[in-house]
Amino acid sequence: MKPRYRLLPYLLLLPALVMELLIHIVPMAVGIIMSFKQLTQFFIRDWTAAPWTALNNYRIAVDFSAPIGQSLLNSFWVTCSFTLFAVAFSWLLGVAAAIFMQEPFWGRGVLRAVFLVPYALPVYAAVITWSFMFQRDTGLLNHVLHDQLHLVAEKPFWLIGDNSFIALVVVSVWKTWPFAFLTVMAGLQNVPRELYEAAAMDGATVWQQIREITMPALRPVNQVLVLVLFLWTFNDFNTPYILFGKSAPEAADLISIHIYQSSFVTWNFGSGSAMSVLLLLFLLVVTGIYLVVTARWRDADA
């Protein structure tokens, strides 16, 4: 091969490479560098002048016996359990609705469209509406629970205190499940109808059909779907921010809000960056393990 031609692929790749660097790698690198600096408001004007602090930002973040580390750890556990509930319910709802919608029936198109509404609504408008519904004295939810159904003796708070966790999960599931629904619905198109017919002939119940035909066929779709749902939910910033504002209640103090508070609101960008890097590492590890494990399962199946 002549040298000229050996260079050409690189030249062709160069624009993409430059863009990739500009958009992804450089900001990430800058963030990682920032996490080793004591970057407070004294230095944001010329952050190269901020003093290096080696691992100090990290040490403070993971010192779980001190309040900053403690609250980060609390926020981490809150985020983990939030993600678990939100992803599980979103996935369950999405799959159930998609399977239900598989058989043609009158009004199916309309219902499918309606199901996608939460996904299509602007996040801000949707979540602010939820926050109105969650208000203690004037909200719709307490009106139904307390005034009409008399299920609770006293009106509970939803936006402050421990119930805020439930509120957060509800809004998150409402917002995310249409995506699961959409993805699973697309995945179901690839399952041959004959399989169901054959199974029905052999006397398989609906439940058995779902377990033995639908679920295995959906496995590759589910693998990606659950991963994406996990990453989105774990990192979700909009929902808690719109619902609770800058300072979320402890029970709903998601890690994204927590990091925002420790960097933007309190002007300590070094500390915020260190927490972000830790979060990135955690998500990388979880994603890696998940991909390896699910790949093994698939290999084992094959």
Place this chain on the structure above:
Amino acid sequence: MRTHRIAVAATLVVAFTAACSRSSDPGNKSTAGESSSKPAPKTLTYWASNQGTSLDNDKQILEPELKKFEQQTGIAIHLEVVPWSDLLNRILAATASGQGPDVLNIGNTWSASLQSTGAFLPFDDATMEKIGGKDRFMAAPLAATGAEGKPPTAVPLYSMAYGLYYNKKLFQQAGIANPPATWDELVADGKKLTANGKYGLAIEGGNVSENVHHAFALAKQHGADFFDASGKPTFDSPGAVAAIKQYVDFIAQDKIAAPGNAEYAANQSVTDFASGKAAMLMWQVAGVKLTTHGMSPDDIGVAPIPIQAGASGSKATATMVAGINIAVFKNTKNLDGALQFVKFMTSKEESIALNKTYGSISPLKEAQDDPAFNTPELKTISGVLATRAAPLPQVPNESQFETLVGTAVKNLLAAAAAGKPTTTESVKAELVKAQQQMPAS
């Protein structure tokens, strides 16, 4: 092959970051002399904070005034009204990138924090002379323009202070002749007014800034400060604990504020007061807001925020100094024009016109006699502003203080609303936790 590729990528990264850091080098090197040798641009960018009922409302109010400035000086102002939720982030981004407006509004409590970034033009005496001298401003608003002993980082533009708004009709119905002057009276009156689903007092318990403003004034009344003379945080001093307990007790012990107030963060307390659901409200110049909510001006009474019986000096502090300052971005390419604009905005005529429209008070001494500020409401407010107001701590860490203490109060109110007991110990524990999260400096 592989190492070659990595080397190329690495070189690119290095080259790029080097180029970045060079171009983002702040304008220390381009001195004022250098920039004035070039013809100054004939436009200025101005970021205004949202003072009116909406961003558009602000534009309608400000644009005719800016046209006047253009006619006088030939400098066109490019106006952008920035909502409060974005303003601080936008300023931080502008500071980090060096790409910002020429002139901008800042909340006056941010003065010392922003001052420490070094991104704004210090108003030293020479600069002050160019805009007419610092003696034109009232002392209290001027004290909220940066750390003591340093040249102000901004000058006062619109001034505000807290007042106790009370519903005259409800007071009359309850047989109360005068608004409360001490906290004991306020609690006693509040109990009389709390009945049939109505409450004595409305508070904005989910709003971190409101919480911290009240905590600050009450702490002053208890002889406590949140920072000592050397700038170290002293959040958990007995005075501060007593002050915050007193505030939380409006829900916890006195029960003169509705438990639901603990989650208010979208000005629901103003609505509650305007609609007669609550008889008292502590707010910054609320008059215009209340009447737009449909409250009859005849029903609105205003008194200074109560104090402890017999208090004087700093223990008689009734309010923090609230307000908006106007600052000049150091990187401006038209320093003279920017200062001319600040001078214009703080001129007697503009100051009166704009403050009148927004329902705030002019920070100028010479404007105080103007009939615009002689309404009963503004007279009361400007009275406390002149004699009984203290600026929030002018320390670089002010922003952290607001977030941490405001959140602590929010948590305590939430616990009280849920029926958990509020004790000196529980308040202190929450404040200790807040203080421990302050960065060691």
